[in-house]
Amino acid sequence: MRLLIIQPTYYYSPSDPRLHKTKRRALMPLTLPYLAAFAPKEWNITLVDEQLEDIDFDAKVDVVAITTWTINSFRAYEIADRFRERGIPVIMGGPHVFFHVEEALHHSDAVCVGEGENVCKDMLNDCASGRLKKVYRASNLHNMTNLPFPRYDLVKNSRKYGLVKTYSVQTSRGCPFRCEFCSERYYLGTNYRYRSVEDVVEEIKRIKGMGGRYIFFADSNFAGKVSHTMKLIEAIIPLKIRWSTLWSMNLCKNDKLMDLAKRSGLLHVNIGMESIDRKTLKGMNKKQNKAGEYREMLFKLRRRGISYSLNFIFGWDTEEPDIFDATLQFLMDNKVPVAYFNILTPHKGTALYDRMKEEDGKIINIDDIGRWPGIKCYIRPTYCTPEELEDYVRWMYQRFYSVSSILKRLSFPVSQADVASWIINISQRRVAFSDTAENFDAF
Numbered sequence: 001m002r003l004l005i006i007q008p009t010y011y012y013s014p015s016d017p018r019l020h021k022t023k024r025r026a027l028m029p030l031t032l033p034y035l036a037a038f039a040p041k042e043w044n045i046t047l048v049d050e051q052l053e054d055i056d057f058d059a060k061v062d063v064v065a066i067t068t069w070t071i072n073s074f075r076a077y078e079i080a081d082r083f084r085e086r087g088i089p090v091i092m093g094g095p096h097v098f099f100h101v102e103e104a105l106h107h108s109d110a111v112c113v114g115e116g117e118n119v120c121k122d123m124l125n126d127c128a129s130g131r132l133k134k135v136y137r138a139s140n141l142h143n144m145t146n147l148p149f150p151r152y153d154l155v156k157n158s159r160k161y162g163l164v165k166t167y168s169v170q171t172s173r174g175c176p177f178r179c180e181f182c183s184e185r186y187y188l189g190t191n192y193r194y195r196s197v198e199d200v201v202e203e204i205k206r207i208k209g210m211g212g213r214y215i216f217f218a219d220s221n222f223a224g225k226v227s228h229t230m231k232l233i234e235a236i237i238p239l240k241i242r243w244s245t246l247w248s249m250n251l252c253k254n255d256k257l258m259d260l261a262k263r264s265g266l267l268h269v270n271i272g273m274e275s276i277d278r279k280t281l282k283g284m285n286k287k288q289n290k291a292g293e294y295r296e297m298l299f300k301l302r303r304r305g306i307s308y309s310l311n312f313i314f315g316w317d318t319e320e321p322d323i324f325d326a327t328l329q330f331l332m333d334n335k336v337p338v339a340y341f342n343i344l345t346p347h348k349g350t351a352l353y354d355r356m357k358e359e360d361g362k363i364i365n366i367d368d369i370g371r372w373p374g375i376k377c378y379i380r381p382t383y384c385t386p387e388e389l390e391d392y393v394r395w396m397y398q399r400f401y402s403v404s405s406i407l408k409r410l411s412f413p414v415s416q417a418d419v420a421s422w423i424i425n426i427s428q429r430r431v432a433f434s435d436t437a438e439n440f441d442a443f
């Protein structure tokens with residue numbers, strides 16, 4: 001069997017029908033080589049990361065597998081339709097189709113709902129024997145043991161992921177928290193699950209064997225269980241890697257964890273600060289964030305020379321219109337190296353979505369939600385129009401990534417962490433001031 005696995009790219013914006021294409025990517029996506037590991041060894045497998053390479057729609061293949069996020073869902077459906085026109089079966093999976101099964105079934109022959117570990121093999125075998133069912137639902141959450149090693153041997157153009165490649169490793173799934181806007185607990189379950197320290201160390205050793213030294217821990221919340229994470233980072237010290245990840249704000253209080261993390265090679269951490277406003281944090285159920293402690297926590301990161309980025313969301317009913325100026329002032333005062341600004345988006349399947357759906361006219365363009373992150377506003381905010389909120393968020397990027405702001409916030413790049421912050425600032429500045437609306441991501 002010949003299997004083609006595609007990670008689609010996305011369109012720039014509703015008004016710009018060009019596909020987002022880049023020459024390079026800072027991070028090697030995990031999903032493509034990982035999914036390939038579930039196919040029988042004798043199958044002929046091709047991986048296509050569409051952001052970097054074009055899809056050969058005439059390719060001689062027997063089955064096409066597409067992984068989907070909401071951001072690339074329109075493109076994913078187009079790709080699927082084109083292969084199906086040739087009579088080639090298309091199977092789909094990923095977070096988007098988890099919440100949009102019916103929609104995905106209009107464009108595919110079978111949909112994996114949930115984690116692939118328990119269903120991928122069945123799907124592929126059924127496809128090979130012509131017995132494909134429509135829906136393959138992962139009824140149990142996987143215990144994350146014996147996960148296969150991603151098929152990096154199949155990654156073409158690996159130079160396009162940079163000379164110094166960053167590999168993704170997942171050490172856990174889920175998150176112990178319950179933020180109102182987040183879909184992780186619905187998609188990945190309410191229990192925080194993690195892999196054994198031995199399994200993670202083994203995976204990193206194999207990556208090191210391929211020459212990889214930079215690791216991105218692609219978890220929802222890397223330190224969802226602190227005692228386990230401490231054991232893990234202790235165990236990776238001898239591996240001498242440099243790593244980055246996403247973790248929650250409360251962890252920045254934990255001196256022991258941060259010292260150990262730094263010692264084990266932590267380079268950059270992304271944190272959901274979301275808002276500097278207490279009322280707003282309460283409203284979004286972000287209990288782990290205490291606005292009164294922010295300054296001290298950021299100081300702890302800075303003192304250790306850990307590069308970090310903060311995520312913010314704007315558009316909450318509890319915000320006052322001065323939230324933008326106040327946030328910018330806060331970021332400048334604390335010399336925050338990197339920040340990402342998001343428009344409040346009620347993703348289908350979240351508690352926020354359920355709440356806002358009850359409010360008359362609060363949600364707009366409901367079928368479009370989440371397809372244009374950072375560009376389109378899908379709600380009617382209380383203090384401005386949806387279009388104004390889009391402008392405010394773009395303007396936050398432009399002010400935060402202005403030359404004077406960068407020079408005031410960043411130190412002279414001496415350490416690797418400083419260099420990482422400079423690189424992200426330069427790439428975010430380019431996006432913030434580009435003519436085309438674009439999603440703000442560094443990868």
Ligand code: B12
Pocket residue numbers: 027028029030031034035065066067068069070071091092093094095096112114115116117119120123168170173174182183184187188218219220342370373374439440441442443
């Ligand atoms: C790491 C990560 C990132 C990284 C890197 C992502 C990358 N390019 O590789 C960064 C930080 C860059 C990032 C950015 C964004 N991210 Co992100 N990210 C994640 C995270 C934490 C892990 C993703 C991952 O590598 N998983 C590991 C792989 C193996 O899992 P998987 O892809 O889900 O695949 C499994 C199943 O879904 C299934 N499966 C998947 N595809 C298929 C296909 C078939 C055929 C089958 C059978 C099965 C199958 O099998 C796999 C094994 O179980 C997830 C949350 C999470 N914990 O999953 C969010 C997540 C994927 N991100 C999300 C979002 C929204 C974004 C942004 C749009 C945020 C923003 N506002 O800018 C940007 C978009 C970036 C871009 N332009 O593409 C959402 C997507 C939600 C959605 N409905 O689409 C998620 C789920 C988080 C969330 N709940 O909000 N992200």
Ligand code: SF4
Pocket residue numbers: 175176177178179182183184220221248272
């Ligand atoms: S801490 Fe992050 S991953 Fe966890 S529920 Fe909140 S937003 Fe989601």
